Amino acid sequence: MVYSVGFKDRVLETINGKKTRAFFLSLLIIIVVLLPLGVNNYVEEVMTNTFFYIILALGLNIVIGYAGLVDLGYAAFFAVGAYTTGILMRYGLNFWLTIPIAVIFCVIAGIIIGGPTLRLRSDYLAIVTLGFGEITRITARNLKITGGASGLVGIQRPTIFGHKLYQITDFYYTFFILVILAIIVSLRIYHSRLGRAWQYIREDEDAAEAMGIDPVKTKLYAYMIGAAFGGVAGAFFAVKMTAISPETFAFTQSAMILLAVILGGMGKIPGAILGAVFLVFFPEIFREIGQMRMLLFGILLVIIMVFRPQGLWPERKS
């Protein structure tokens, strides 16, 4: 036993070493970049889907992990992004120009939900965000401009430098680049004045306020940035699927993303990624066993949460 303890320490030390980390990270990136050369469309599709959930998980991670807020309606932001792009493109706007507009609309949605509610206690906030998610979906269902219950179809594919994004491989790389960008943005914000402010508020809101930090404004930023992530993901989702319908943005969608973040370990980027990977891969791997797989999935989630309430990704100890 003594040996195994020493061994475990050494393994952990090696894994946490800066050089080894950089090595494994490079290896991972190379594998991901080269993967489409050697696998079929199905695997690429699953991977692209995974990338998509990673972006959403990283966005929600800013809200619940970094700022410590609740959000049970995150799919609403992703819906606003997808619909904005879908509708504007129908009116002939270039896809790339719809992205900033989608982001602006999402940020406004973030302010609408956060502004009046952030003064509430977190249990009320949970209910309000849940309601907001449903209202967004139901609104999309009933408006003419969003195509009602059948949604928007025939959304154009975008082109970049004369190349039309069409095949699954195109979207594989597009979403992979988005994942990298999402990670960089998350990291940079986390290690900034704003990122620290979120930590201070999470640790002790009164003390943070005594240090001159405006808690409401700081939390609102989390909603706005999280919403922007959802908006970008939604815009790309719209052109990848070419069709969107209100049911894509149901509560189960919000729950999935939330689960990815909590499962991986809130506030940790590798955790959010791992959570998203797990969430997409598991049902795919156990496709054979049909409906049983969701039961198995549920049981596994409960087991993980009981034995690793802090999430899958190990906590850094100082």
Next chain:
Amino acid sequence: MPILEVKKLTLRFGGLTAVNNLSFDMDENSIVSLIGPNGAGKTSAFNCLTGFYKGSEGDILFQGQSIFRQKPHKITKLGMARTFQNLRLFKDMTVLENVMSGMHSRTSAGVLGAVLRLPSQRQEEKKIRQVSEECLDFVGILDKQDRLARNLAYGDQRRVEWARALATHPQLLLLDEPAAGLNHDEKDQLVDLIRCIQKDLGITVLLIEHDMGLVMKVSEKIVVIDYGQKIAEGTAEEVKNNPKVIEAYLGKEDEE
């Protein structure tokens, strides 16, 4: 013009009047102590000054401007900093990160600056770090900057709170029982530190303290309250011999 003017401040919690018609002034760059028996309303008065409690009546002027019922973060930005009677550190963050929080209201980099790593943002981050290190050096725990706040000895945790408050660049510093839990040597160092804060940094200090020796040593003026009301005000000598003060303290000790 006094830096702080408290005018007929009253704070009620339901039926209880925690602060009752309290008035006093503080001169610029002075050291004033607020003393009184346990439960007299000292911390409540502090909380009114710093915006954590909204006073029921009266007014508070800071540098001539009313800060009555303002939000705490706005008051901090105006130049008033505080420490807490019970330590309120960001326990799972490093000592340096704790102190860096103080610079928040003196800096402005936003989301875009952080995402694009603009030169102005990087400059600001460097400045935040540098000022925080200076504050840690000032209170004498610069060597512990990378430790987690929770792993520090109690006396050093107190110092982190002082450094953090100083990092907000206050004109007025409010210390709520800073000597509580400190040993004899640490108390002596605290006396020196308070004097340095006044002389070298030019900061005005309002002190709540139970250690009478310490209070008598550093205060230029002492305000004594009991049951939320001011019962005496003056120099250490004047207050010490005031029969009301003696009675308030002796009376309370009988009860306890």
